[in-house]
């Protein structure tokens with residue numbers, strides 16, 4: 001089976017809940033041992049671990065802030081000591097303030113850059129040092145990296161940089177047999193959408209502008225990540241794979257009123 005991950009060790013940043021949790025589920029279900037990184041969500045992390053182990057899957061928790069290089073280093077040292085290998089890294093953790101540019105504070109911008117861009121870089125660098133031929137790194141991004149979504153400048157800009165970084169990582173690690181890709185998505189049903197105000201209006205507008213007529217789910221984005229880490233994508237590297245129901249096709253922009 002091309003998506004069989006038995007015997008592989010995977011690390012998912014921000015894996016306790018949300019999209020990260022859905023990714024952790026997919027990887028564990030396919031047989032990988034999953035190192036679940038979390039920062040604040042201790043309870044959700046413990047619950048995720050309990051549920052996975054109750055289903056017979058193999059996982060462990062490591063608390064670490066991907067904003068801090070020292071903390072990231074310790075996390076990868078621990079993975080190295082415990083497993084002496086790493087096959088898969090999913091850079092899922094993300095942070096940053098929602099709001100107009102005029103209201104962005106320095107600390108919000110720094111948090112977005114440190115977490116989304118720097119965290120992805122340092123985790124990828126330290127992961128690649130432990131990977132051998134066949135390793136796979138997947139970064140997470142969103143439509144706001146290429147479109148200008150309202151109140152999304154801090155996250156969107158750092159995600160655009162993550163997409164560029166993906167190409168550089170892929171080029172440099174390719175000769176070692178390590179693939180690096182980005183899984184991107186339009187807005188999903190779930191926790192994050194509630195950060196937009198007013199969420200109900202946003203949801204309706206997105207649905208209307210999406211050819212498939214709905215928002216995606218965390219589980220659907222996790223499937224894209226699973227594809228990219230698996231051998232089904234063995235010839236794919238340096239790419240951004242977008243799952244958005246066709247929202248970014250921009251069809252709604254040209255729909256117009258009859259006779260308008």
Ligand SMILES: NC(=O)c1ccc[n+]([C@@H]2O[C@H](COP(=O)([O-])OP(=O)(O)OC[C@H]3O[C@@H](n4cnc5c(N)ncnc54)[C@H](OP(=O)(O)O)[C@@H]3O)[C@@H](O)[C@H]2O)c1
Pocket residue numbers: 013014015016017018019020037038039040041042064065066067091092093094095115140141142143184185186187188189190191192193
């Ligand atoms: N939801 C969407 O609509 C959507 C769409 C497209 C792409 N994505 C991408 O999917 C990823 C996850 O999104 P989400 O909606 O699940 O986000 P979320 O609910 O806001 O969760 C963010 C995750 O990042 C972790 N995190 C934040 N700062 C961290 C730090 N310094 N160190 C370690 N972990 C940290 C959090 O861990 P703790 O809670 O443990 O602190 C949490 O697990 C993001 O990269 C996002 O861009 C999401």
